[in-house]
Amino acid sequence: MKVLMIIPAYNEAMNLASVVDDIKDNFAEADILIVNDCSKDNTLEVMKKIEGINYIDLPINLGYSYAVQTGLKYAVQENYDYLIQFDGDGQHLASEAKKMYEYSLEKDVDIVIGSRFLSETDYQHSFFRKIGTTLFQKIIKRLTGKHVSDPTSGLQVIKRSVFVPLSKIYAYPEFPDANLLIQLIYQGVTIDEISVKMKNREFGESMHGGVIKPIKYMLKMFYYIVMVYFNNLLGKGKKK
Template sequence: MKVLMIIPAYNEAMNLENVVEDINSNFKEADILFVNDCSKDNTLEVIKKIKNVEYVDLPINLGYSYAVQTGLKYAVEYGYDYLIQFDGDGQHLASEAKKMYEYALDKDIGVVIGSRFLKETSYSHSFFRKVGTGLFQKIIKMLTGKKISDPTSGLQVIKRDVFLPLSKMYGYPEFPDANLLIQLIYQGVTIDEIPVEMKNREFGESMHGGIIKPIKYMIKMFYYIIIVFATNLYGKANKK
């Protein structure tokens, strides 16, 4: 089995060497792909100095979701069986990703989510993120009947038959979180969670930092969820 760690990187120069050291120590069988999203700092220079990693250098800033989809396309092109979405900010742990990967292999799961909330951990969640997570938990349960404790987790293991169509998806969602999970559930993809430990960011700024960004995120997410739900209803109506 070939497995690829996809690591989107935007202004993460201070974190990347530690991220790679962690992966090399705790998940040696995984290949590493950095997607440099036109960083303004010296992220690219740091990546070029790291041995035994591949990278894609985007010419313009496409944002997190399209950086992820770039990684999906790479995984398809080079014949990977599984990929792992892994953040470049040092919050995700390679040992936890390996545990998720082994679980996905053993249970033959399409998507395995690393959950911060299935058990009590030391991870600190901001107030707005807590509110958003709680709301999206309820919405997913209401629309699909499935309980997902951590719908905003960026740590995911994805099987090839799931990421192949996602790599070709036109209009890949700006925030591939609860909305994408709902869509995958409607499509019959098997999704499971296992509890993981995560660290808090040590250097740099989160893409959901402050007050305005989380509010914009929640507004856009509600819009995307409505679109996914309406599309699913329309599809069911056309099948009758």
Template sequence: MSKVLIIIPAYNEEDTIYNTVKKLVETCKYDYVVINDGSTDGTRRILEENNLNYIDLPINLGIGGAMQTGYKYALKHGYEYAIQLDADGQHDPDDLEKLVAEIERSQYDMVIGSRFIEKTNYKGSLMRRIGILYFYYLLLFISRIKITDPTSGYRIVNRKIIKEFSKYYPVDYPEVEVLVKLAQKKYRIKEIKVEMKNRQGGRSSITPLKSLYYMTKVTFISLIRSVF
């Protein structure tokens, strides 16, 4: 067994899940688990037919519930580090070694793969970039930490954080909220450059209306967390 677990949350990712896991297995030595988050398409069938390692959630819990399931699995099986890898092919497995090497070398509690700490090939929409900039300043105001890519889910955490996330993890849109919580508890967070791609298939569940809800909810919860 590896000391690193890669957690792949998947909801209706039949177009991408096989290729994502296949490339992962071909390019890295770490263990993985797919969290099938109550998918209603062919995701579970693909996982079964290809004998992939997965946990099947009977209902859709959202990204937070899926990731917390993965962290509980990591804690139970004694992993030292856990990494989130998106099922849609956006995260490049070639950067996994960089994340692992950095957290081992630096002894930080979380290392985030950033699209913006250095120049990369990533080209996001204007609205997405505005949202990311908004959360950058929100974190700077609330927690006094500078995170250039606060919505990046491509992040590695150590066993201390695995324990934290096993106890509590936000239900939806957790990326920014957990940074506030970790900063409040004086955990150490840093970023390194990674390359990210556009979604390799399927459709994003984040609509403009959900984006507005996301920004409002995260702002409110983060402000509350900064006080209590």
């Protein structure tokens, strides 16, 4: 089985070296792809100095979701069997990603989410993100009947049968979180979670930092979820 770690990076120059070292030490069988989303710092220079990885340097800033989809397209092109979405900010741990990958192989699950909330951990969630997580848990349960404890987790293991269609979506969701999970559940994709440990960001700023960004995220997410729900009622977006 070929497995690829996709790391979208925007202004992560201070974190990338330690992130890659962690993967090499604890998940050596995984290949690494860093997608630099036109960072304003010296992320590109840092990437070029790291040995044993592949990278893509986007010419313009496409945003997190399209940086991820760029990685999906690469995984399809290079015939990977599994990919792992892995943040470049140092919060995700390679040992936990490996545990998720092994679980996915054992259980033959389409998507495995690394959950911060299935059990007690030391992870500190901001006030606004706690509210959002709780709301999205309830919305997903209401619309699909499935409980997802961590719908905003960026740590996911995805099987090829799922990431190939995702790589071809013309308008990939700006925030591929609860909205995309609901759509995939409607399409019959199997989703499971296991409890993982994560660290808090040490350097840099989160894309959901502050007050305004989380509010904008919530409003857009509600809109996307409504669109997914009505498209499902109308028979659109069904798995072909």
